[in-house]
Amino acid sequence: MQATQQQTGSYLKDLTRRARTWLMLSAATSSIACILFILQLCALAALVDNLTFKGQPLDTSVTDCIIILALSVSSFIFQWLADMTGKEGGLHISASVQRDALIHLTKAGPAGCAKQPAGQLITTMTEAAEALEPYFSQYIPRAVMMVVLPIVILGIVFHFDIWSFVILACTGPLIPFFMVLVGYSAQSIMDRQWTQLVLMGSSFLDSLRGLMTLRLNGQTTNSITRLERQTEAHRHATFSVMRVAFLTSATLEFFASLSVAMVAVIFGSRLLAGTADFRSAFIVLVLAPEYFIPLRNFSSSYHARQNAMAAAKQLQTLFTLPEYAVARQSASEPVSSAAPVTMLKLNDISASYEKALILKQISAEIRKGQLTAVSGESGSGKTTLLYTLMGFLPLRSGSVAAYDAGGAQHPLTEENIAWVPQRPLMAFGSIADNLRLGAPEATDDDLKNATRQAGIFDFIMTLPEGFNTQAGERGARLSGGQIRRLSLARALLRNPDILCLDEPTANLDPDTADTIIEMLKSCAKTRIVLVATHDQKLISAAQQVLHINENGSLSALTEKAVA
Template sequence: MMQSSGNKTLAGFTRRISLWLGVAVLLGGVGAVLLVLQLTVFARIVADLAFGQHALVAEMPALKWLVFFLVARGLLQWAADMAATQGSLRLISSLRSELLQHLFNVGPVGMASHTTGETVTALDAGLEGLEPYFAQYIPRAAMMVVLPFMILVTVLPLDGWSFLILACTGPLIPVFMALVGYRAQAIMDRQWTQLLLLGSSFLDALQGMTSLRLFGRARDAVAAVAGMADEYRCTTMSVMKVAFLTSAVLEFFASLSIALVAVVFGARLLEGRADFQSAFLVLLLAPEYFMPLRAFSASYHARQNATAAMAGISKLFALPSVATCHSNQPITEPLVSVRCENLSAGYEANRPVLSNVNCTFARGTLSLIMGESGAGKTTLVRLLLGLLSPVAGRIVAEDVHGAIHAHWQSSIGWVPQRPCLIHGTVAENLRLANPQADIESLRNVARQADALSFIEALPQGFDTPIGERGVCLSGGQVQRLALARVLLRNPQILILDEPTAHLDPVSEQCVAAAIARAALNRIVIVIAHRGAIINYARQVLRVHKGQVCSVPEMLEHAA
C-alpha cells in the first residue's frame, strides 16, 4: 500500500503514502460531518427542553442519535489517527532501509567526507523527526480546510453576520502563523546544526577518550561537549518561545472571533430578532471552527523540524555510489586467479592514484603487497574489495574452467588491520560470518587460525564474553579470532591488511603461520611492511607512485 518513488523530498515521500493519508483525511472528513450533526442535534435538544416545553422522554430518540454521533466520531478519529500513524511508520521504516542500502552502495570511500556523528544523527533523530510530519502535520493541514469549510456552509443559512465574522478572522490565523514560522524555521535550522555538532563531538570524545586522558585534556573535552549541549538547550527553548507565540496569536484571534459572534447574537437575542436554537448552534460551532487551526498550530513545529532534518537526509541520499554492487551468492566453481588489467583509479578527477596496474594473484599463493604510505596500497585493496570502482581497466576472476565471473567479490574474506568484535561471546563473534554454524565448525576454523588453544583456555571456552572490540583479548588473539571468523565463510579469496602489525614476536609468528596455512587452497593477498609474514610470501608486489611491480623485477631494473 506504499508507492515507490525516486523523489527524495518531503513531497515525494508524501506521495508514497498518499493512500494512507487519503484514508486518514477521508475518515477525518466523515468525522467532521458527524461533528456538525452532533452539535445540530444537541442544539435542538437543548432548545426543545428549555423553550419547547418537551419532556426528557420525548427527546430519547434524539439523545440516542447524539450518543451515536459522539461514539462514531470518536471511532472515526481514532481510525484516522491510526491510518496516518501506520503510513508514517511504514514510510520511516522503508526510508531507513533505503538509506542504509544507499550508504552500503556509497561505501566507506564515499562516506569519508561525512562524519560518523552526522550520519548517525541523520539516521536516528533525522528519520524519527519525519514521523510527526506525516502522522500529524499533513492530516491536520487537510482538516484545517475541511472542517472550517463545512462549518461555514452550516453557519451561512443560519446567520450571515456570524458567517462574515468567521470567514474574515479564520484566514488571518494562518497568515500570522506563517509570519511567525519564518523566524521559527531559522531557529530550527540552527537547532539541527547544533544537534549534528553535538552528536559528532560526543562521539569523537568517546572514541578519543584514551588519547584525551593521556594528554590530560579529558576535562576540556567534557567542558566542550557540555557547552554545546547548553547551546542546544538554549536554542530548543527559543523554539518553545516561538511555539508559545504562535499559540498566543491563534488564541487571540480565535477568542476575538468567538466574542464577536457572541456579542452580535446576544444583542439580537435581546431584541428578539434571532431564535435561540440558531444562536446556540452557531456558538457551539464557532469554537469548533478554530479547533483544527489549534491542532494544526500544535503540529506546525513538526513541519519545521522535518524540513531541518530533511537537509541532512538529502545530503546522504545525494552521495554518489562508489562501491561496486555484487551478488551475495558465493561462487561454487574454484577460482584460480584474479587479474588486474590496465587498472587505473583515483578519488578526484584527473588525479589518478593508480595508473595502468597489471598484476595477477594466483590460487595457492600468498601475495604480499608492500609500499610506502600514500603509494596506493589501500586504493588497490579497495578496488579488489569492490569498495571503489576503477576509472579505467578491469579486474578479472577466472575459475578452473577458464570462465570469467562478474560477481567474484562475493567470495572474498576480509580481515582489516583493526578487526571489529561485538560485545558478546566468542561463539557469537564467530557466528557473525555464519549464524547457522555448529560448535564443530567453530572448533575447526579456530584450529585452522591457531586460535583453538587460547579459546579453550578461556573460563567458559566458546561461551566466554569477550567485550566490545575484544578488550579482554590480546592483539594476537583478536587477529586470530578475526581470521577464524572469516574462514568460517570458507572464502576463495582472502585479503588481510597488516595482520601482524603491533604484535609481539610470538603472536606475529602464530598469525603468519595461520595465514600461510589458509593460503594453500585460496588466493591470499596481504598488505604488510615487515615481519614474519614476508617469509611465507611467494609473490611480493611493490606499489610505488601509482605503479605496481614485483620485487624481483625491481631488483633487475636496479642492477
C-alpha cells in the same frame, strides 16, 4: 552538500506517496468524524431549543438524546481510526526511510562513508528518520482538516447568519498567515537545533571511542567540558524552538478569542433587540469555537513540519554520499561444488575517489599457493587496490578476471572472497557470535577448524566459557593480536578462494606479528592471499610483491620461488 528548501519540500512530497493510502484513509475518516461532530452539535442545539423555548417534554426527547449519543460515539470512533491510520502511515514512511538509508550506506560502502562522521550517520539514521513520523501522522491529516472543517462550518454559519459568516471568514485566514510569518524564523532555529544535535552525538561517540586516549593525555576534563558546552547549546536551541511554538499558540488564541467574542457580542445584541432567534444563535456560538479547532490542532503540529524539514535536510545529505560499492552477485552454485579460483588477473586497472585518480593502470597476476604483498608509501593506493577487489570501489578503467585451475573464468562473488580490515570489528557478543557474522550457519566444528587455522583455538579453550566468552564492546576484553586472529578465523570460516588483508601485523608486538605471518603463509597454500602492508618482515616473507609508487602506478613486481 546541503539541500535547498525547495529540494527538501519535494523530498517530503515524494515520501508522502509511499503511504498515500494510509494518509488518504486518515483524512477521510477524520473528515467523517468532524462532520458527525458538527451534526451532533446541531442536534444538541435543536434539543436545547425545543426543551427551553418550545416546551417539548423531556420524555419525548429520548430519541433525540439517543441520536446525539450515537453521533458522539461514531465521531469518537472515526477520529480514533483517523489517528491510527495516520500513525500507521507515519511509521511506514519512517521505517522505509531507515531501510533506504541502510541500503544507500551499503551501496556507498567503506569508501563512500569514510569522510562522514559515524556519530552524524547514527543520529541521522535514528533521530532524523523518526522525526518524520509526526509530520505524516499529525501535520498532513491536520492540514487537510484545516481546509475541510472550516469550509463546512462556514457553510452552516452562512445558512444561519451572514454577519457571523463575514467575521469568521475574515479572521480565520489571518491565523495561517501569521503562522507562516512566525514559521520562517522558526525554521532556521530548528535547523540550528539539528546541527547542535548532530555535533553533540558525533562528539559523544568520539569521546567514548577515544576514552583511553583522552585519559592517557589528561584530556578527560576538557572532553567533558566540551560535551557540556554542546549540550548547553542544544538546550538553548530547543528552548528557542519552544518559544516560537508558544508565540504561535498565543497568536492563534488571540485571533480565535477575538473572533468568537465579536460573534458573541453581535449575536447578544441582536438577541436583546429581538432580531435573532435563540436556535440560530446557539448553533453559531457552538460552532464558532469549533471553527478554530482544526487551526489550533494544525498550529500545535506545525513544529512537526519544521522538525521534519530540518531532519529531511540531514537525510538528503546522507543520500548524497557517493555509491562506490560494486554490486556483487551470489554464486550460482554452492561454493563447495564450484571450481575454486586459483588466479586473479589485473588488466590495466585504474580507480579513483570522486575525481582524484588513485590507482593507474595496474597489471599483475596473483596466484594461489603464494603469499602476495602490496607495498608502497602511505596514500599510494594499497588499500584502494584491495577495495577494488572487494567491490568497495568501482574501477575507472581496466578489468579484474578470476580463473580456476582449468583456465575457466569465474565471476567474483560475495562467497569466494573475504576481507580482514586493518581495524576489525568485534561486535558486542560472544566469540562464537562474532565468528558467525560471516557464516551464520557455521557449526561448532566449523568454528574449531577455522580458529585452528588462525592459531587462536588454544587460547579460546583456556577461557572459562570457551567460544561463549563475551568479547566485550569492540573486543575490549581481547588484545590486538587476538582480535586480528579472530577476524582471520572469521574470514576463513567462509572458506574463501581469495583472502584480502589490510595491515594485518600493524601495531603488534614482534612475536604476535611473527605468528600472524606464519598463519598467512599457511593460508596461502590453499587459496589466493593478498596483503597490503608496510611491514618489511611480512614483505620479505611474501613470494610476490607489488610495489606501488606515490603516483599510484606499479613500479615493481618481484616474485620468489615457492618453497
